[in-house]
Amino acid sequence: MSTGHTLSLHHGGAWVEVHLDTLADNIRAVRAVLPSCSDLIFVVKASAYGHGLLPIAEAAANVGVKWFGVAYLDEAVALRKILPEAKILVMGAVDARNAELMIRHRLTPVIVSAEHGALLAEAAGKCVGTLEAHLKVDSGMGRLGVSWQDAEAVLKDFQTDASLNIRGLMTHFATVEPSRPELASKQVERMLNIPVFKAGSLFRHASSSRAFLFHPEWDFDAVRAGISLYGYGADEDGLRFKTHPILEWKTRVMQVKQVPADFPVGYYSSWRSPAPTEIATIAVGYADGFKRLLSNRGHVLINGRRCGVVGRVSMNWVTVDVGADSGVKAGDEVVLIGRQGHESIWADEVAGLCSTIAYEVLTSINPAAERVYLG
Ligand SMILES: Cc1ncc(COP(=O)(O)O)c(C=O)c1O
The missing domain is CATH 2.40.37.10 (Lyase, Ornithine Decarboxylase; Chain A, domain 1)
Known part of the structure; x- marks a missing residue:
């Protein structure tokens, strides 16, 4: 030897080397197929899927991304420091003790249960200003959220609340399988049975990358895309859009x-x-x-x-x-x-x-x- x-x-x-020019190309590719009435929520949780939260979000904002989705409050606060105008959705169940921080930083928490909403509303009531939130509906994922049968009642509970304003309604798909479209369709059907969702009076978002790729009919008011913008799952010709790692x-x-x-x-x-x-x-x-x-x-x-x-x-x-x-x-x-x-x-x-x-x-x-x- x-x-x-x-x-x-x-x-x-x-x-790690991250190609921000390719990220910009990916963002342009998805924006090109998204109707102008639908927003793009770029999911940058988990340090932008390991790519680094702040440089990724800043590069995305530079090519016009307005909405960002994170899991936790610390990510949201870090983002707010560099992106004063961004809309920031905090998808984890944020602790109500942080209501003042969220109002101050204009963050949008996601309400995951009636109790969570009540705690947020109570805490926001003690602060100056209004907390704007989205309601997460569990339409079949079995993870976070209010069950689809209860969603309308929960929305009604907060209709007149001066401290908590529910502006959006969202859900998340468990399975998006082009060969078995009935699974995700069932979830959409449940959402459309919620009168407020059907009416379209709130900001509605359901699709993550795969549903966005295969179901244009579910773009609603926004799509929440992560992995496809980092360049995975959308690399074949003939799909709705194509992105690169x-x-x-x-x-x-x-x-x-x-x-x-x-x-x-x-x-x-x-x-x-x-x-x-x-x-x-x-x-x-x-x-x-x-x-x-x-x-x-x-x-x-x-x-x-x-x-x-x-x-x-x-x-x-x-x-x-x-x-x-x-x-x-x-x-x-x-x-x-x-x-x-x-x-x-x-x-x-x-x-x-x-x-x-x-x-x-x-x-x-x-x-x-x-x-x-x-x-
Ligand atoms: C609630 C929610 N929305 C959207 C996304 C983005 O999913 P994808 O990376 O598949 O686009 C995730 C990712 O984990 C998520 O948890």
Whole structure:
């Protein structure tokens, strides 16, 4: 076995590059198909699906996005600081003790039950100003929200409340499957049975990316899109719109060693070289969000070539078979997600190998990794 020059890195090795120009293209692509009477609510929760909340929201606002959807209050307050004019929907069940903060920052909480609404109204009543809110209706997701049968009564309860003004009505689909349209249709049918929803007197939104892609008839007054704007799930020709991934995840080779046949690699020697080859150790591991399930099955790109992950993914390092006489050396750039030369690996491919979804792969990338914004 012989070892080449070794790269020493001062910080965690992996970093993220986000292409803001591609984000702008994605936003334009979805806006182009959305009727002018429907707004786009850009879902930027979970640090903009791992892309970084503030740079993403700022770039989106620069190309005309007015509405943003977050899960928690701290995200909303951070957004308000950089986007004084944005409309910010806080979709988690915000604690009523924060009513004053929400009024002061002009945030729109989502009411998830009659009790939650009552607490918000009571707390808002002690403040100067009115709290504008949306009501979440559970029409079949079984998660947050007032049941569709109770929605009209809950709306009536708050009709004359001076402190809490319910301006919007929303729901969320459990299943949007073009081959089984009846599942989401059932949810829409339940919503349309709510007279206020049918009348259209409140601001109505139901669709997230998949429903937006496959059901133009459900755009209502807004769609809440997340993953499609980050470039996933809408990459085929012939769909309503097409978007492209905006995030690349990269690291560097730390060391390359030439190994003979039958050379054991990694914890428990779960891989042995079938022939003489070169093993590159790269600076990423499961602590960075590189899933351990990629052990002996994932790929990365080095010098424009796909190289297999061999051995177990460890906490901070991954070993890769780069092949004999690879020319790969310490310091070479490695693409974990993204494009290099003619090859690409995207988060949905990685997700497929890990029995998960691109959302989880993207949001698992260590938030501490440097994010570089391009374009
Ligand atoms: C309530 C709600 N609306 C919209 C979205 C956006 O979904 P997608 O990323 O599939 O567009 C989410 C995402 O988790 C959500 O929880």
